[in-house]
Amino acid sequence: MKQKKQEQQTNRPQLSSATLPPGIKGDEEMTPELLRKFPGCEHYTDEQAKEIVFTIKQLAELLYDLALPKELHNVDCQ
Numbered sequence: 001m002k003q004k005k006q007e008q009q010t011n012r013p014q015l016s017s018a019t020l021p022p023g024i025k026g027d028e029e030m031t032p033e034l035l036r037k038f039p040g041c042e043h044y045t046d047e048q049a050k051e052i053v054f055t056i057k058q059l060a061e062l063l064y065d066l067a068l069p070k071e072l073h074n075v076d077c078q
Contacts (some may be wrong), residue, residue: 030056 020026021037026040032049034043044052 024034024037030053032044032046032053035053036044036048038054041049041052
């Protein structure tokens, strides 16, 4: 319950350290340099890494917008 409240306050899910490579905190902004610390991503060029980071951010924004509760408009026609 406490974690869920914290997630709602920060609007970001808290990442477990088990899901991140060593030395990476869950609150860092994704950058090409940070991307390359993940296994399998070490070989990306600067241009490829920038494009991947941009795409990840776009996807995250889209998923966040879809996950937000939509405001319902109740029209009472009585």
